[in-house]
Amino acid sequence: MNHIVKRAGHTEEYDERKLYASIYASCVAVRVPQLEAELVATQVCQDVAKWLEDKHEITSGDIHRQATKNLKAYNPDAGYIYETHREIS
Amino acid sequence: MSARYMYDLIVLGSGAGGSVAANQAVSEGKRVALFEPGEIGGECPNWACVPTKALLYSAKMYEAAHEARNYGTRAKKPELDYKKVQAYKDLVVSRTGTAEGEQTLTEEGIAVYRKSARFINAHEVTAGGHRYSAAKILIATGTHNFIPPISGLEEAGYDTFFEAIGYTAPPKSIFIIGGGPIGCEFAQLFSSFGSKVHLAEMAPRLLPNEDAEVGDLVEAVFEDNGTETILETQVTGAIRKNQRKLVHYETGNGREHTVTVDNILVAAGKRPNTDIGLENAGVEYDEHGVKVNEHMQTTAKNIYAAGDVVGPYQFTHTASYQSGIAAHNMFHTKRKSIARYTAIPRCIFVSPEVATVGLTESELEKKRIDYQVGTATVDMLGRANTDDSFVGFVKVLTDNNDVLLGGSIVSPRAGEMVHELALAIDQGIQATTLARMVHAFPTYSEAVKMACASIK
Numbered sequence: 164m165n166h167i168v169k170r171a172g173h174t175e176e177y178d179e180r181k182l183y184a185s186i187y188a189s190c191v192a193v194r195v196p197q198l199e200a201e202l203v204a205t206q207v208c209q210d211v212a213k214w215l216e217d218k219h220e221i222t223s224g225d226i227h228r229q230a231t232k233n234l235k236a237y238n239p240d241a242g243y244i245y246e247t248h249r250e251i252s
Numbered sequence: 253m254s255a256r257y258m259y260d261l262i263v264l265g266s267g268a269g270g271s272v273a274a275n276q277a278v279s280e281g282k283r284v285a286l287f288e289p290g291e292i293g294g295e296c297p298n299w300a301c302v303p304t305k306a307l308l309y310s311a312k313m314y315e316a317a318h319e320a321r322n323y324g325t326r327a328k329k330p331e332l333d334y335k336k337v338q339a340y341k342d343l344v345v346s347r348t349g350t351a352e353g354e355q356t357l358t359e360e361g362i363a364v365y366r367k368s369a370r371f372i373n374a375h376e377v378t379a380g381g382h383r384y385s386a387a388k389i390l391i392a393t394g395t396h397n398f399i400p401p402i403s404g405l406e407e408a409g410y411d412t413f414f415e416a417i418g419y420t421a422p423p424k425s426i427f428i429i430g431g432g433p434i435g436c437e438f439a440q441l442f443s444s445f446g447s448k449v450h451l452a453e454m455a456p457r458l459l460p461n462e463d464a465e466v467g468d469l470v471e472a473v474f475e476d477n478g479t480e481t482i483l484e485t486q487v488t489g490a491i492r493k494n495q496r497k498l499v500h501y502e503t504g505n506g507r508e509h510t511v512t513v514d515n516i517l518v519a520a521g522k523r524p525n526t527d528i529g530l531e532n533a534g535v536e537y538d539e540h541g542v543k544v545n546e547h548m549q550t551t552a553k554n555i556y557a558a559g560d561v562v563g564p565y566q567f568t569h570t571a572s573y574q575s576g577i578a579a580h581n582m583f584h585t586k587r588k589s590i591a592r593y594t595a596i597p598r599c600i601f602v603s604p605e606v607a608t609v610g611l612t613e614s615e616l617e618k619k620r621i622d623y624q625v626g627t628a629t630v631d632m633l634g635r636a637n638t639d640d641s642f643v644g645f646v647k648v649l650t651d652n653n654d655v656l657l658g659g660s661i662v663s664p665r666a667g668e669m670v671h672e673l674a675l676a677i678d679q680g681i682q683a684t685t686l687a688r689m690v691h692a693f694p695t696y697s698e699a700v701k702m703a704c705a706s707i708k
Contacts, residue, residue, distance in 0.1 A: 219378065220370070220372065220383070222532050
């Protein structure tokens with residue numbers, strides 16, 4: 164189980180649904196069709212899950228950076244939106 | 253040191269870049285923790301410098317056994333026992349002390365954690381679900397192999413030096429991607445053991461970071477020994493065919509070629525291991541590595557870095573050097589040490605050996621420094637005559653005041669010879685000083701004297 168270290172020092176369990184929602188929203192924001200947005204969000208979540216395999220604790224910044232990197236490979240525009248608009252969820 | 257933290261120093265990585273600083277700090281009474289998820293000692297003693305040199309020594313013995321009859325020793329046809337070659341390599345690795353590495357470190361008083369650690373912030377790392385804090389942190393996480401994006405390569409299967417040092421038999425044929433130091437050493441190794449070697453390099457010559465004469469001579473020697481060197485080449489694809497592999501490549505003239513081999517070895521360079529949460533600690537890095545100043549300090553003032561993860565060279569000797577400087581500067585703030593790279597020797601253990609130091613001609617041209625060149629070939633040396641070994645040269649570069657700036661040696665024992673030039677470059681000595689010095693007869697070092705004397 165991965166834990167996210169929050170700025171205050173406490174930890175939260177990693178919730179993949181939050182990441183999926185953010186990626187999906189970023190895709191939709193750049194007019195990616197709904198089905199494609201779902202596919203991209205699923206793929207990015209899988210990529211991030213693979214990256215997380217050997218990690219117990221990470222920061223939310225780590226997740227954000229890794230997801231940005233992966234999303235940019237599928238859709239640079241959505242990646243840019245995700246990178247620069249952290250409030251998207 | 254402050255009791256706010258669990259340790260005075262946390263070191264990430266147990267290679268030369270980490271262990272030197274860890275030992276130095278603990279000897280000064282600091283509380284030190286070291287994190288190492290892989291083998292203690294890092295790449296050099298376990299997978300790289302040491303095992304490859306042991307294998308190259310076995311290869312040299314195998315070749316010498318074949319040639320011995322030319323010098324009066326008759327023997328039956330030498331046979332290769334690769335199991336013994338591997339056993340010798342393992343013995344050599346075991347003698348470096350890496351097997352007892354963890355014990356040695358813990359006996360010194362270093363807390364060793366066999367886990368990978370990740371930054372949470374500038375003073376804290378997480379490893380295995382636990383957190384550890386320190387006043388200072390040293391990053392020495394090394395590098396990983398760069399695998400070029402070649403179509404079909406993953407499916408066809410490839411090796412890196414990690415696998416190649418452990419082959420149970422030399423491959424019948426091998427395609428090596430990358431004509432840098434690692435690619436050239438493996439080409440030397442496997443061709444000595446009788447493999448058909450194809451060595452591919454993108455640049456117009458082997459060892460492209462060195463002066464042209466170096467790569468040109470190594471290429472000529474390789475070609476003489478049956479290695480096919482393919483320059484200005486782009487490997488475009490690989491396909492598995494039964495147990496063998498088809499490698500497609502394109503040469504500079506646009507022609508496409510295919511070769512069938514048993515193994516593909518990727519030696520296309522290395523990339524720094526920076527996926528350790530550096531952003532959480534405010535440590536800047538790029539594709540070349542962690543950014544440090546001349547004191548080995550990163551952009552986070554309590555965090556230092558050393559070794560391959562920093563560059564500019566990826567050698568054990570530079571890693572040790574940087575690690576010592578980092579350890580000093582972390583705990584001795586009044587008089588800081590500065591890392592200098594003007595006289596770092598660069599050795600490539602092909603036959604004859606290659607050793608270079610200081611600036612190359614292209615670097616001098618880039619810096620717009622006027623320079624003079626002196627050269628001497630080894631074929632005129634007494635030692636070349638006695639050893640029946642006539643291939644090689646020494647080349648030196650000086651500024652207009654005759655001060656040595658760089659040198660290249662291709663010669664038997666070049667790795668030993670280069671230190672005379674390194675000292676001269678480090679100390680700003682003139683070439684005429686080396687030319688006046690008496691060099692023992694008959695030695696290959698006489699070529700250094702002759703090269704220095706030839707500058708006009």
